[in-house]
Amino acid sequence: MDFLTTLFAAGFYLATLIFVVGLLFKIIQYASVPAPLKVPTMPAPLTTGGATLRVLSEVVLFSSLFRSNKWIWLFGVLFHAALLVVLLRHLRYFIDPVWMWVALIQPFGKYGSFVMLIGLLGLLGRRIVVERIRYISNPSDYLMLVLLLVIGGSGTMMTFVVHTDIVQFKQFMLGVMVFDFKPIPTDPILLVHLAAVMLLMIIFPFSKLLHAPGVFFSPSRNQVDNAREKRHLAPWAAKLETQDS
Amino acid sequence: MADFDVPDFRPYPFVPELKPDAMKGKGPFIAKPVHQEPLGFPGELVDNWEEKAIEKMGDMLKKYRSFRVYLDTCVRCGACTDKCHYFIGTNDPKNMPVARQDLLRSVYRRYFTLAGKFFPKLVGARDLTRDVLDEWYNYYHQCSQCRRCSVFCPYGIDTADISMAAREIMDSIGHGQKYCNEIIAKVFKIGNNLGLPERALRDTLNGLEEDMEDDTGVAVKIPLDEKGVDVLLVTPSADFFAEPHIDGLMGYAKVFHQAGISWTVSSYASEAANFGLFIGSYENMRNISQRIRTAALELGVKRIIFGECGHAWRVAYSYLNTFAGPFDFLDPKYPVPQHICEFTYDLLQKNVLKIDKSANDDMVLTFHDSCNVARATRMGNFPGGQFVIPREVIKAVCNNYVDMPADTIHDQTFCCGGGGGLLTDDLMELRVKGALPRMEALKHVVEEHGVTHMAAICAICKSQFTKIIPYYGFQMDQIVSVHQLVSNAIVLDGGEV
Numbered sequence: 009m010d011f012l013t014t015l016f017a018a019g020f021y022l023a024t025l026i027f028v029v030g031l032l033f034k035i036i037q038y039a040s041v042p043a044p045l046k047v048p049t050m051p052a053p054l055t056t057g058g059a060t061l062r063v064l065s066e067v068v069l070f071s072s073l074f075r076s077n078k079w080i081w082l083f084g085v086l087f088h089a090a091l092l093v094v095l096l097r098h099l100r101y102f103i104d105p106v107w108m109w110v111a112l113i114q115p116f117g118k119y120g121s122f123v124m125l126i127g128l129l130g131l132l133g134r135r136i137v138v139e140r141i142r143y144i145s146n147p148s149d150y151l152m153l154v155l156l157l158v159i160g161g162s163g164t165m166m167t168f169v170v171h172t173d174i175v176q177f178k179q180f181m182l183g184v185m186v187f188d189f190k191p192i193p194t195d196p197i198l199l200v201h202l203a204a205v206m207l208l209m210i211i212f213p214f215s216k217l218l219h220a221p222g223v224f225f226s227p228s229r230n231q232v233d234n235a236r237e238k239r240h241l242a243p244w245a246a247k248l249e250t251q252d253s
Numbered sequence: 254m255a256d257f258d259v260p261d262f263r264p265y266p267f268v269p270e271l272k273p274d275a276m277k278g279k280g281p282f283i284a285k286p287v288h289q290e291p292l293g294f295p296g297e298l299v300d301n302w303e304e305k306a307i308e309k310m311g312d313m314l315k316k317y318r319s320f321r322v323y324l325d326t327c328v329r330c331g332a333c334t335d336k337c338h339y340f341i342g343t344n345d346p347k348n349m350p351v352a353r354q355d356l357l358r359s360v361y362r363r364y365f366t367l368a369g370k371f372f373p374k375l376v377g378a379r380d381l382t383r384d385v386l387d388e389w390y391n392y393y394h395q396c397s398q399c400r401r402c403s404v405f406c407p408y409g410i411d412t413a414d415i416s417m418a419a420r421e422i423m424d425s426i427g428h429g430q431k432y433c434n435e436i437i438a439k440v441f442k443i444g445n446n447l448g449l450p451e452r453a454l455r456d457t458l459n460g461l462e463e464d465m466e467d468d469t470g471v472a473v474k475i476p477l478d479e480k481g482v483d484v485l486l487v488t489p490s491a492d493f494f495a496e497p498h499i500d501g502l503m504g505y506a507k508v509f510h511q512a513g514i515s516w517t518v519s520s521y522a523s524e525a526a527n528f529g530l531f532i533g534s535y536e537n538m539r540n541i542s543q544r545i546r547t548a549a550l551e552l553g554v555k556r557i558i559f560g561e562c563g564h565a566w567r568v569a570y571s572y573l574n575t576f577a578g579p580f581d582f583l584d585p586k587y588p589v590p591q592h593i594c595e596f597t598y599d600l601l602q603k604n605v606l607k608i609d610k611s612a613n614d615d616m617v618l619t620f621h622d623s624c625n626v627a628r629a630t631r632m633g634n635f636p637g638g639q640f641v642i643p644r645e646v647i648k649a650v651c652n653n654y655v656d657m658p659a660d661t662i663h664d665q666t667f668c669c670g671g672g673g674g675l676l677t678d679d680l681m682e683l684r685v686k687g688a689l690p691r692m693e694a695l696k697h698v699v700e701e702h703g704v705t706h707m708a709a710i711c712a713i714c715k716s717q718f719t720k721i722i723p724y725y726g727f728q729m730d731q732i733v734s735v736h737q738l739v740s741n742a743i744v745l746d747g748g749e750v
């Protein structure tokens with residue numbers, strides 16, 4: 009096995025491990041900390057079904073963001089929707105034979121890359137140009153966008169400018185999944201793409217990318233408005249009651 | 254009139270500019286040991302406060318999911334940056350909701366996240382120093398906990414929640430705010446925020462009864478500590494003495510009288526306001542709430558109704574069941590607790606009250622949605638009832654009603670500028686500046702639609718507005734209670750027309 013193959017195979021295992029364990033840890037942490045008070049931002053749904061829809065509308069449509077700022081919403085939706093399609097298109101490197109629907113969305117994913125880049129550039133532009141957003145930005149906020157631009161940019165380059173050997177790459181990828189190592193193509197641009205993706209996976213559980221799981225746990229959005237009908241008591245708060253009596 | 258500039262009304266549209274440190278060092282008075290100790294907090298800043306503060310933060314991260322999730326989740330997208338009335342009025346960038354959160358988040362990152370431990374500069378993490386504490390104190394007391402930013406955040410991050418947590422941390426190391434803590438101590442000692450003892454309360458209520466009888470010729474009562482009645486009314490103590498609150502209280506009394514429903518005020522639980530909310534203290538909020546349960550049990554009532562008060566209704570609607578429930582000893586036909594507007598609205602629907610709308614014909618009304626009622630509670634049995642029901646009550650007793658612009662009402666309402674424990678003279682500049690967006694909206698309907706009065710259902714809103722409205726060229730008496738309008742229009746049986 010050549011050096012690069014070893015390096016990238018090992019990198020994938022490490023990045024996947026950190027990503028999965030880190031994310032699981034955070035999700036379990038969010039789920040296990042109680043929300044002792046009823047704090048939905050009103051008006052809120054009166055049923056669990058309604059609250060589920062509310063969270064889904066935040067996830068799918070970014071509905072609160074739409075009310076607050078049309079530009080951020082536009083660039084945000086362009087970026088995230090394109091990201092989703094691009095990632096789905098990526099499934100073809102990991103499965104064989106490729107599922108029907110993954111084959112069907114290939115062209116969308118291909119051109120989705122441009123949409124994704126436009127969204128990212130729009131967000132970066134706002135961060136630099138709008139004084140208020142510049143004020144609240146930390147270096148990591150710019151770097152996150154730059155990292156995604158590097159990933160998106162290198163990917164788009166491969167798709168449209170300097171092609172890499174996709175057949176050989178797929179063999180490498182499928183091999184990594186079953187611990188049967190095949191040589192990786194050595195085009196620098198592919199290696200940049202993959203290295204940046206690994207970095208993204210590693211920082212995911214330690215960064216603001218936690219907004220992806222976090223949005224599902226936000227009490228102001230996922231709680232049902234039924235405080236008068238149903239008594240809401242956290243375990244640690246129930247202990248206060250037994251102390252009284 | 255003031256030693257600061259009252260902000261100009263803004264031309265539209267506008268892009269807010271930043272004036273860094275415009276409100277630096279303008280925080281409220283710090284609590285003394287006499288204010289701190291009755292609440293179970295250290296009297297003054299403890300020696301190892303840095304350590305204690307971090308310890309407290311760690312403790313809260315385990316108790317409050319909101320705290321943990323909100324601190325992690327913000328992507329600094331900037332959607333909330335222009336939504337806070339204090340930022341709009343002061344232009345201090347640290348009054349932008351996300352910047353306000355970041356004062357605490359930076360410390361969270363430093364002590365509780367790997368990124369902040371190893372790369373503090375990169376992710377904006379910082380050590381907890383005296384400067385940071387001063388910044389916390391200053392800017393977490395420039396947030397009225399109105400939740401407007403939460404409405405607009407894609408993850409619902411609620412800066413109000415973070416402010417409460419920050420105040421709880423500061424209290425726990427002996428660095429509390431005088432105004433809130435002094436008031437809470439009074440509730441524990443006497444029963445209400447004003448420190449009005451039972452004798453004085455009885456005299457006041459007798460005085461009001463006389464006024465109503467002189468006015469209407471009907472003996473409308475405001476019973477105190479009467480056992481075996483149907484309803485316990487819990488109302489903010491400002492209703493007993495401040496204008497225009499008092500007129501609202503007389504309105505409730507007339508509604509009860511006319512509906513023939515027996516009721517009482519309690520001297521033990523003579524306060525609806527629960528300042529425990531403002532300092533984020535579960536224990537204090539709970540202790541204050543428990544007084545209401547005790548009073549209801551002692552008086553043997555069947556229902557609990559709350560008077561016009563914004564954050565009181567939040568604690569009542571959203572938390573009373575948690576803090577002082579279950580209320581299985583009350584009449585299950587009615588929600589516990591009920592809002593006085595829900596009560597009056599039901600009676601109006603059933604045509605139990607006789608109304609002469611023309612009594613309010615000298616006014617053109619608009620309605621200020623109080624922030625905590627709008628964004629933290631409900632009225633009635635459908636979402637948004639908190640917007641509909643007070644307006645329906647107003648429209649049922651007034652002929653002339655106009656809403657303020659849509660982006661300043663309902664769940665987008667702007668805070669009066671004095672909520673969240675900031676209704677104190679040592680924060681006058683902040684209060685005046687924070688009222689700017691509401692004053693702009695009012696000015697708009699005054700000029701376009703000839704509005705003469707603004708009605709409110711919150712003791713703090715009413716006190717704040719009557720105080721600051723002259724700075725913007727209006728008159729104090731342009732602020733009215735919703736039940737003051739009911740009081741004007743209700744026709745009492747046996748009364749003079």
Ligand code: HEM
Pocket residue numbers: 066067068070073080081083084085087088131132149152153156217219220221223328329330407
């Ligand atoms: C459940 C899935 C997700 C939801 C609901 C979601 C939602 C959002 C929203 C509402 C914003 C704020 C608006 C904006 O700036 O675009 C945002 C920002 C962002 N999201 Fe996501 N997101 C999700 C998953 C992801 C994933 C998987 C990534 C990364 C690969 C990501 C990367 C980002 C970045 C970098 C920003 C900040 C953009 C900026 O700097 O302005 N998101 N996300």
Ligand code: HEM
Pocket residue numbers: 091094097098101117118120121124156159160161162163164165166167168171172174177181201202205
């Ligand atoms: C294990 C993870 C990944 C692998 C193995 C991978 C691999 C590849 C390869 C081989 C291409 C070239 C496609 C071609 O030449 O037709 C590509 C393209 C691309 N990649 Fe990735 N990538 C990964 C993750 C990501 C992620 C997380 C993003 C986005 C944040 C991304 C964004 C793109 C884009 C925008 C393109 C160009 C459009 C397209 O062909 O779909 N990739 N990727």
Ligand code: SF4
Pocket residue numbers: 326327328329330331332333334350351405406407408409410
């Ligand atoms: S809107 Fe929410 S996520 Fe965006 S900057 Fe404000 S607090 Fe952070």
Ligand code: SF4
Pocket residue numbers: 336337338339348349350353395396397398399400401402403411412413416668
């Ligand atoms: S809760 Fe209200 S006062 Fe506090 S930051 Fe948000 S908008 Fe401003």
